């Protein structure tokens with residue numbers, strides 16, 4: 001395995017056609033405040049291939065970049081004070097209200113702060129709009145970086161966000177208006193939004209997110225799920241890659257601990273790219289690269305670059 005790790009840069013250099021896609025998850029959450037412009041800027045400075053980000057829609061119909069469907073109390077201060085208790089959804093707030101929030105550091109003394117203890121604090125950082133990120137990338141003259149944009153929508157909590165049709169239409173319009181359709185992948189655990197994208201914008205790549213876990217699966221291997229828009233593996237010979245292929249997917253992004261080398265091969269044989277999330281440990285990265293994955297979504301793109309020998 002050690003010899004293989006040393007050979008990773010040579011192997012990847014020998015197959016440039018299969019360019020490896022290193023993605024900065026939430027802009028590089030292990031290093032910088034998640035889903036913020038300063039994080040995306042540093043990830044660009046570092047030289048990642050793709051910025052991974054999450055989106056929601058405000059009351060006044062603006063796409064913003066944030067992970068949860070509501071204000072995250074782990075990250076958020078208003079007027080210098082940490083927000084407390086149950087928090088409102090983005091859908092119930094105007095952009096002007098969202099702009100009053102500071103998400104430039106993790107609240108100390110939380111398990112989340114312990115988990116990302118190396119994250120640099122950047123006080124005074126606000127929740128960005130998707131338009132501001134596109135502007136930032138254009139101002140830098142960056143004509144290469146890709147965007148992996150997730151729609152944060154939950155079919156089991158439909159009132160938390162706009163409906164799939166509205167969400168996908170807003171996102172597609174913004175991507176097209178920015179002239180970035182060929183550099184964007186739209187990803188979701190809620191495959192309903194991906195079906196809308198497939199119908200209205202077939203030129204935009206779609207990534208099907210999956211997790212199989214006793215506590216939070218978005219699909220069932222033996223039954224039906226609200227998340228999968230009717231493309232349940234049981235209808236496709238029990239094969240998850242076959243279900244995603246039938247749904248029109250370009251990319252399969254599974255929770256990395258759900259992968260096996262056999263299922264990576266099965267998906268790639270169907271023409272899917274396999275780009276697992278969220279892989280932060282160098283040993284896990286090396287193992288997955290050894291299995292032939294097409295990219296990695298990581299909170300720690302510095303370690304990702306080191307593993308890739310960049």
Ligand code: G3P
Nearest residue numbers: 052054150209253277297
């Ligand atoms: O890109 C997939 C990954 O971001 C999914 O996990 O919860 O961090 O959005 P989450």
Ligand code: CA
Nearest residue numbers: 052053054150
């Ligand atoms: Ca995400």
